[in-house]
Amino acid sequence: MSLSNEQVGRLARLARLAVSDDAIDATRAQLDDILALVAQMRAIDTNGIEPMSHPQELAARLREDAVTETDRRAAFQAIAPHAEAGLYLVPKVIE
Amino acid sequence: MNNAPLFDAPIAVLRHALDTKAISSVELATLFLDRIEALDPALNAFITVEHERTLAEARAADTRIARNEAGPLTGIPLAHKDVFCTEGMLTTCASKMLANFAAPYDAHVVALLKRAGAVSLGKTNMDEFAMGSSSETSYFGPARNPWKTGHVPGGSSGGSAAAVAARLAPIATGTDTGGSVRQPASFCGVTGIKPTYGLVSRYGLIAYASSLDQGGAFGASAEDCALLLAGMTGFDARDSTSLDRPPEDYAAALAVPPADAARPLAGLVIGLPREFFGDGMSGDIRAAVDAALVQYRTLGAMTREVDLPNARLAIPAYYVIAMAEASSNLSRFDGVRYGHRAAEFADLADMYCKSRGEGFGAEVQRRILIGTYVLSHGYYDAYYLQAQKLRRLIAGDFRRALGECDLIASPASPVTAWPLGAMRNDPVQMYLADIYTTPVNLAGLPGISHPCGFDASGLPVGLQLIGDYFSETRLLTAAHRFQQATDWHLRRPALAA
Numbered sequence: 001m002s003l004s005n006e007q008v009g010r011l012a013r014l015a016r017l018a019v020s021d022d023a024i025d026a027t028r029a030q031l032d033d034i035l036a037l038v039a040q041m042r043a044i045d046t047n048g049i050e051p052m053s054h055p056q057e058l059a060a061r062l063r064e065d066a067v068t069e070t071d072r073r074a075a076f077q078a079i080a081p082h083a084e085a086g087l088y089l090v091p092k093v094i095e
Numbered sequence: 096m097n098n099a100p101l102f103d104a105p106i107a108v109l110r111h112a113l114d115t116k117a118i119s120s121v122e123l124a125t126l127f128l129d130r131i132e133a134l135d136p137a138l139n140a141f142i143t144v145e146h147e148r149t150l151a152e153a154r155a156a157d158t159r160i161a162r163n164e165a166g167p168l169t170g171i172p173l174a175h176k177d178v179f180c181t182e183g184m185l186t187t188c189a190s191k192m193l194a195n196f197a198a199p200y201d202a203h204v205v206a207l208l209k210r211a212g213a214v215s216l217g218k219t220n221m222d223e224f225a226m227g228s229s230s231e232t233s234y235f236g237p238a239r240n241p242w243k244t245g246h247v248p249g250g251s252s253g254g255s256a257a258a259v260a261a262r263l264a265p266i267a268t269g270t271d272t273g274g275s276v277r278q279p280a281s282f283c284g285v286t287g288i289k290p291t292y293g294l295v296s297r298y299g300l301i302a303y304a305s306s307l308d309q310g311g312a313f314g315a316s317a318e319d320c321a322l323l324l325a326g327m328t329g330f331d332a333r334d335s336t337s338l339d340r341p342p343e344d345y346a347a348a349l350a351v352p353p354a355d356a357a358r359p360l361a362g363l364v365i366g367l368p369r370e371f372f373g374d375g376m377s378g379d380i381r382a383a384v385d386a387a388l389v390q391y392r393t394l395g396a397m398t399r400e401v402d403l404p405n406a407r408l409a410i411p412a413y414y415v416i417a418m419a420e421a422s423s424n425l426s427r428f429d430g431v432r433y434g435h436r437a438a439e440f441a442d443l444a445d446m447y448c449k450s451r452g453e454g455f456g457a458e459v460q461r462r463i464l465i466g467t468y469v470l471s472h473g474y475y476d477a478y479y480l481q482a483q484k485l486r487r488l489i490a491g492d493f494r495r496a497l498g499e500c501d502l503i504a505s506p507a508s509p510v511t512a513w514p515l516g517a518m519r520n521d522p523v524q525m526y527l528a529d530i531y532t533t534p535v536n537l538a539g540l541p542g543i544s545h546p547c548g549f550d551a552s553g554l555p556v557g558l559q560l561i562g563d564y565f566s567e568t569r570l571l572t573a574a575h576r577f578q579q580a581t582d583w584h585l586r587r588p589a590l591a592a
Contacts (some may be wrong), residue, residue, distance in 0.1 A: 013466040034465050055306065055537075078199075081436035
């Protein structure tokens, strides 16, 4: 199977990636190649096999409900593209 | 004790030189900084080197040594793959997205090694976000193979492997999601170990595929890897998959003399997967691997055939799982809290799309798009869930095979280092070369690659050994006995003289 340019555009929107119109044909061709590679596994009968999400399959570890982090807001915001008065600045969302 | 120049000396020799004050840590660090300055322009193995920071760490190490408070790694220079966060220093992941990112904290691995007094020489080049097998997708230009600078060093930890091979650093950290320590180790003629998943904390390791990512160690020998790996492991509550295990002194285990000096590996059974020794491996690699197996038998090991019937499905299963996890992990790069933000945009959604479109390179974008596809409605069961089921089948294959043998041997890669650019436009061709390494990550098992010869053009070949969970000591011991009897690990590229 192969993807359409519309499908690639939809994936790009879902992934929040700007893919230019110039690049879409090349991107689609490469994605098709990758999907063709992974297609061979689809035919394997895996009925009754439990999915394995993690090599050790351990239960999540619990810890005390206690504050372990210190306040490092200034250090974290120092590396933000645009922060002011302790806030991350983004384009206006609500008109 | 050893006649090699200090830049080519084993860590144990450097330790002795530091402890006897034959050399200071500052002098040792300066020796390697000078080598980086002289040789790295031809290799591009490093992304960031900060002399003053390195020398400050070396001075602190000298103080500890003077007080007789040195541990095994105090004053020993090393390099970190640029995927590990280093506080106050650039951590770029070889991406435009993080080209100006000075991490606000140290990765657990970095903190452990700092606490041990190891001296960081800098951050090494890699594939962007560790996605690749050649270290060519770096925003800072490709790293190069010291054996032939027109060839790739492998990847994704190619800069670390190249740095150790060219003796720009005695040891280096790396990460291995689908072979990113073992394959570059084989391409560059050094030793590299990926431990059991969960042994090395992923805290501060910029995530690619969380259920596969694992820190690992590069050195010129299994002995050097043993010292570095011991310094990297340890429980960390900040990584939910970190395993709480008693620390192991790998180097001490290697130092125990074997019962039978002539046959130090007597009793060891090495399994040879039929599926790995069929077609698909180049003749030169076949010859080098066969010769290594003869050597292992001479050392007392027995070999027998084993089966990994589902191993051929590892490539598709691996790439589906890795890309799915990558698309999720890399959603954090939104141009808001850190990383690249586009200069112009219409609104918030446009800012996300442009920042990510500009910040990520082509291979990273491909993997995010495929990952988004296999997780999307209507495709999840057919791809992602199916891949996770195959993952269990592959892990089961290893469990059965390792019931019939102690270690499994294979080449680390079906090919030696390819010329720069040879696979640039054919990602799928490059994915297929990960056939021997990806199954190990899917199962979460430890693996090591050590040099075992060269191809006809003089490029190194690596042998991979795979062990059961927590068999790092056994892996390192086998490689060490091999290296005590051979000199492949002592060969150096002409450039490293």
